[in-house]
Each structure stands twice: as structure tokens, then as C-alpha cells.
Amino acid sequence: MINDQGTGTSFKGLIIFDQACLDLTRLPCFVHDSLLFSNIEIDRRNRIIKMYAQETKQIFISIDSIEVLSEKAQEIIRENTVLTLERGGKELFGRSWNEQATK
Incomplete structure (x- = not known):
């Protein structure tokens, strides 16, 4: 929609912009967060x-x-996944950053 200024549309636009920059420049990669x-x-x-x-x-x-x-x-993601992180010891470095260490 022409007047759609929602968050999803804005993020989609950012993704498309990043893709164009990747295609049109020497930029080797980009990173997008789940947000x-x-x-x-x-x-x-x-x-x-x-x-x-x-x-x-x-x-x-x-x-x-x-x-x-x-x-x-889902298939594309599974075929290209390099790292999967999960709770329960499968976090990066084996622990969650937001949990207090027990003494």
C-alpha cells in the first residue's frame, strides 16, 4: 500500500534496501536480526x-x-543453517546471558 507506514513495511523496506546495497556494491555480506x-x-x-x-x-x-x-x-533455512541456539545449555557459550550465575 502506498500510505502504509507500519513497522513491518518499514522493516521490509530496510531489508530490500540492504539487498540492493549488497547487489550493487562490494559489500560482502549483511546481518539481519530476528526483530x-x-x-x-x-x-x-x-x-x-x-x-x-x-x-x-x-x-x-x-x-x-x-x-x-x-x-x-523452512527447507531453505534448514539447508543453510550454520548455528542453532536454544535454551537449556544450547546457548552460545553454554549459558544464557540474562541469567544470574549460581554460587
Whole structure:
């Protein structure tokens, strides 16, 4: 929509801008955090993942959940996943940054 100034549309625009910069410059990669994806409609997230899959340069993303995505988008993510982090000892360095250490 022309007058859509919502957060999801803004984040989608940022992703497209970053993709254009990647394609048109010597920039070797970019990184997108899960915050960008959480406000974007599911169908658009699926298309963004497919767009990423076409890229020859590196794109690093953090994504909280893939279960809501299409089977194709989930497959693309699974095939290209390098690191998965989870609670329960599967955090980076084996612990959560926001938990107090027990003495």
C-alpha cells in the first residue's frame, strides 16, 4: 500500500534496501536480526527467505521460529543453517546471558 507506514513495511523496506546495497556494491555480506522479521507478514517473510536463497553473497540472519513459514522457506533455512541456539545449555557459550550465575 502506498500510505502504509507500519513497522513491518518499514522493516521490509530496510531489508530490500540492504539487498540492493549488497547487489550493487562490494559489500560482502549483511546481518539481519530476528526483530526485523517479527513484524513482517508471513507471506512476505517467505518471499524474503526465497530472495536470500538466490543471493551469491553471504547473508546472516537470526530468526526466532520457522514453524509459521512455508515448507519451502523452512527447507531453505534448514539447508543453510550454520548455528542453532536454544535454551537449556544450547546457548552460545553454554549459558544464557540474562541469567544470574549460581554460587
